[in-house]
Amino acid sequence: MKFKAEDIKNSVEDILHSYITEPDQFSSLLEKAESYSILDGGKRLRPCILLAVCQMLGGSINDAMPFAAALEFIHTYSLIHDDLPAMDNDDMRRGKPSSHKAFGEDIAILSGDALLTRAFEIMSKEIALDMVQGKALAMNVIVKSAYEMVRGQVADIKSSKDVDSAYIEYVDNYKTAALFRAAFTAGAYLANADEEVVEDMEMLGTNFGMAFQLYDDFLDYDTDDCLNYAVLFGKENALNKIKEYMDNFISILDRYEYNSEIKKICFLEF
Amino acid sequence: MKFKAEDIKNSVEDILHSYITEPDQFSSLLEKAESYSILDGGKRLRPCILLAVCQMLGGSINDAMPFAAALEFIHTYSLIHDDLPAMDNDDMRRGKPSSHKAFGEDIAILSGDALLTRAFEIMSKEIALDMVQGKALAMNVIVKSAYEMVRGQVADIKSSKDVDSAYIEYVDNYKTAALFRAAFTAGAYLANADEEVVEDMEMLGTNFGMAFQLYDDFLDYDTDDCLNYAVLFGKENALNKIKEYMDNFISILDRYEYNSEIKKICFLEF
Numbered sequence: 001m002k003f004k005a006e007d008i009k010n011s012v013e014d015i016l017h018s019y020i021t022e023p024d025q026f027s028s029l030l031e032k033a034e035s036y037s038i039l040d041g042g043k044r045l046r047p048c049i050l051l052a053v054c055q056m057l058g059g060s061i062n063d064a065m066p067f068a069a070a071l072e073f074i075h076t077y078s079l080i081h082d083d084l085p086a087m088d089n090d091d092m093r094r095g096k097p098s099s100h101k102a103f104g105e106d107i108a109i110l111s112g113d114a115l116l117t118r119a120f121e122i123m124s125k126e127i128a129l130d131m132v133q134g135k136a137l138a139m140n141v142i143v144k145s146a147y148e149m150v151r152g153q154v155a156d157i158k159s160s161k162d163v164d165s166a167y168i169e170y171v172d173n174y175k176t177a178a179l180f181r182a183a184f185t186a187g188a189y190l191a192n193a194d195e196e197v198v199e200d201m202e203m204l205g206t207n208f209g210m211a212f213q214l215y216d217d218f219l220d221y222d223t224d225d226c227l228n229y230a231v232l233f234g235k236e237n238a239l240n241k242i243k244e245y246m247d248n249f250i251s252i253l254d255r256y257e258y259n260s261e262i263k264k265i266c267f268l269e270f
Numbered sequence: 271m272k273f274k275a276e277d278i279k280n281s282v283e284d285i286l287h288s289y290i291t292e293p294d295q296f297s298s299l300l301e302k303a304e305s306y307s308i309l310d311g312g313k314r315l316r317p318c319i320l321l322a323v324c325q326m327l328g329g330s331i332n333d334a335m336p337f338a339a340a341l342e343f344i345h346t347y348s349l350i351h352d353d354l355p356a357m358d359n360d361d362m363r364r365g366k367p368s369s370h371k372a373f374g375e376d377i378a379i380l381s382g383d384a385l386l387t388r389a390f391e392i393m394s395k396e397i398a399l400d401m402v403q404g405k406a407l408a409m410n411v412i413v414k415s416a417y418e419m420v421r422g423q424v425a426d427i428k429s430s431k432d433v434d435s436a437y438i439e440y441v442d443n444y445k446t447a448a449l450f451r452a453a454f455t456a457g458a459y460l461a462n463a464d465e466e467v468v469e470d471m472e473m474l475g476t477n478f479g480m481a482f483q484l485y486d487d488f489l490d491y492d493t494d495d496c497l498n499y500a501v502l503f504g505k506e507n508a509l510n511k512i513k514e515y516m517d518n519f520i521s522i523l524d525r526y527e528y529n530s531e532i533k534k535i536c537f538l539e540f
Contacts, residue, residue, distance in 0.1 A: 026425035026440045081383060086375035105356035106427055109379065113351060114420045116383065120390045121413045127397065128406040136398040143391045150384045155296035157376055170296045 003061055005052070005261045005270035011061070012047045015069045019122060033103045033111035034118070037076050040094050043268065047072045049183040049208075050190075052262045053201060059134075059191025066126045067138050067186055073119035074146050075179055078153070080112040087157060116146070138186035145182035148174045159227055168229050169210075176216075177209025184208075200252055207252070208266060211245035214238055273331055275322070275531045275540040281331070282317045285339045289392060303373045303381035304388070307346050310364050313538065317342045319453040319478075320460075322532045323471060329404075329461025336396045337408050337456055343389035344416050345449055348423070350382040357427060386416070408456035415452035418444045429497055438499050439480075446486075447479025454478075470522055477522070478536060481515035484508055 003011070016038055023031040047068035054064040083090040083098040084105065091101050100108035123139040152174025159167070184205035188198045217228035218238050230238035249266075253259050264270045273281070286308055293301040317338035324334040353360040353368040354375065361371050370378035393409040422445025429437070454475035458468045487498035488508050500508035519536075523529050534540045 024421070026437060027421040027428075027444075029428055030421060030424040077383075081379060084379065086379060107424065109351060109354065109356060110420055110424055112383075113347075113386065114417060116386060117413065117417045117420060120394075121410075121417055124390075124394075124406065124410045124413050128403070128410040131401050131403060131406060133398070133401060136394065136401060140391075140394045140398040143387065143394045147384060147387045147391055150380050150387060151294070151297040151300060154300040154377065154380055158297075158299055167296060174297075 002258065003051075003055060003261070005048070005264040008048050008051050008055075008061070008261065008265070009044055009270070011065070012044045012051070012068060012072065015065050016044075016072060019069050019073075019118070021118070029103065029107055030111060030114055033099060033107050034114055036102060037080055037093075037099050037111065038073065038115065040096065042072070042076070042094065044072060045265065045268075046075055046179055046183040048265045049180065049262065050187040052265050053184050053187025054190045056256055056258045056262060057188055057191035057193045057197065059187070059193075063135075064138075064187065064190040066122045067135070067142065067190060070119040070122045070139075071142055071179065071183055071186070073115045073122070074142070074149075077112040077115035077119070078149055078179075080108055080115070082153065084108060087153075119146075134189045134192045137189040141185045141189065142182045145178040148178035152176070152178065163227050163232070165229070165233070168227075168232065172210055172213040172229070173206065176213040177206050180209035180212065181205030200255070204249055204252055207245045207249040211242045211249065214242045214245070218242070272528065273321075273325060273531070275318070275534040278318050278321050278325075278331070278531065278535070279314055279540070281335070282314045282321070282338060282342065285335050286314075286342060289339050289343075289388070291388070299373065299377055300381055300384055303369060303377050304384055306372060307350055307363075307369050307381065308343065308385065310366065312342070312346070312364065314342060315535065315538075316345055316449055316453040318535045319450065319532065320457040322535050323454050323457025324460045326526055326528045326532060327458055327461035327463045327467060329457070329463075333405075334408075334457065334460040336392045337405070337412065337460060340389040340392045340409075341412055341449065341453055341456070343385045343392070344412070344419075347382040347385035347389070348419055348449075350378055350385070352423065354378060357423075389416075404459045404462045407459040411455045411459065412452045415448040418448035422446070422448065433497050433502070435499070435503070438497075438502065442480055442483040442499075443476065446483040447476050450479035450482065451475030470525070474519055474522055477515045477519040481512045481519065484512045484515070488512070 020035050021031050050068045050071055051061050051064055055061050079093060080099045082088050083093055084100055090098050092098060099111060127135050127139060152171050156171045156175055181202055184201040185198055188201040214229055217230045221230050221235060229241060290305050291301050320338045320341055321331050321334055325331050349363060350369045352358050353363055354370055360368050362368060369381060397405050397409060422441050426441045426445055451472055454471040455468055458471040484499055487500045488505060491500050491505060499511060
């Protein structure tokens with residue numbers, strides 16, 4: 001039986017709830033802050049992609065579930081730290097006060113640290129219980145992308161005025177596309193896919209991630225003061241670039257059967 | 271051939287150097303900040319303990335090396351984040367400016383995130399290449415202790431005036447003893463030790479970690495304004511408590527042959 005996009009999204013919500021740590025006597029504020037950020041109605045794109053890819057390639061959604069949750073934990077930690085006063089200094093996140101506004105900077109930093117650590121705890125426990133190569137490779141690609149994301153963030157906040165397209169591409173590729181690449185390739189590893197298929201999934205992740213970031217910049221064009229592709233090269237060039245990435249994405253994806261749920265998830269059409 | 275304490279310490283320095291990521295074009299500040307904190311002449315207690323325990327129990331020091339490095343990366347990330355203005359606000363660390371003083375708060379937060387992530391990358395790569403149960407269990411216990419450490423830090427910074435011995439014990443056990451427990455037990459897992467031996471190592475880690483923190487508080491008694499055991503219950507009671515923990519430690523350790531290098535490392539006598 002194949003799961004539909006909406007079932008996949010619901011199962012992600014369920015597993016995220018199940019992984020929330022029980023508060024204890026002395027550090028309950030930590031778990032409160034973790035839940036506050038994790039259970040905030042995000043789109044869950046990355047975990048849904050991971051699960052849908054795994055299913056498309058014949059893998060078990062149940063086996064992939066902890067890795068999907070870990071990916072969302074990592075994404076969430078990065079948002080908490082990105083919002084901090086020393087970084088983007090954002091007071092709001094998804095319509096409610098950002099973590100440091102709700103809990104203070106100290107707890108926000110620590111709850112980000114905790115979510116990143118919990119992501120690895122979830123994956124490493126799974127592997128210690130069931131030593132399967134595909135799981136180890138999935139964990140490895142997720143961890144690698146989490147490091148790339150930090151590199152991208154450093155490059156982003158340390159941008160100088162003389163930026164060029166190579167720099168913009170570096171930031172978008174590392175800061176944003178890395179986790180999408182991990183979602184697609186980890187899904188493939190968990191389905192025990194061949195190396196050739198893994199490479200296809202890697203390209204899907206890169207093309208989708210780059211388009212995702214360019215589109216986000218395009219939407220923020222009038223309100224954002226950042227240096228991004230649309231600001232540097234104009235809105236029309238940005239749209240052309242997005243179309244190029246999405247054409248690549250679709251042409252690779254169309255080589256695979258049962259790709260309908262991935263399309264629905266990626267275009268939020270469910 | 272058995273390695274001496276000083277050889278173990280030297281090999282830890284070597285492997286830490288080897289794991290420093292090459293800077294790339296756009297995020298070189300990140301790697302600079304990582305090296306700055308990792309290569310700062312720390313005592314390397316935790317990785318040395320892990321290796322010495324593994325050797326004592328018949329395991330291979332070479333196989334254990336990545337896990338030792340990962341543990342030191344985790345310890346180092348925790349120091350960078352602990353020093354931040356929103357936490358302990360410490361300007362100096364081991365005789366030089368703390369990371370946020372040298373690189374700014376944003377890079378300090380991100381280099382802590384990066385070191386934590388790299389710790390997992392090192393371990394997960396090792397396991398993906400060599401699927402051995404002992405390595406997975408070692409990673410799992412290290413990750414678990416990294417989460418406990420965050421819990422301890424939250425409890426520590428959110429202390430109220432009405433603290434009692436249960437609270438102090440919680441903070442010391444989680445914030446400090448957790449990583450020592452991981453050093454001892456991961457060393458045992460990497461040597462493929464029986465569950466009974468793992469439990470002994472766990473107790474060694476707890477007793478050593480608690481004594482370590484109490485002694486640290488004892489030394490800071492006159493300069494520190496924190497609420498700790500020595501401040502609350504007096505210096506003599508603190509000394510008695512330290513003696514109790516160390517007596518337990520030695521009585522368990524003395525059940526094992528080849529324990530001399532562990533003693534030297536724990537008492538910094540080499």
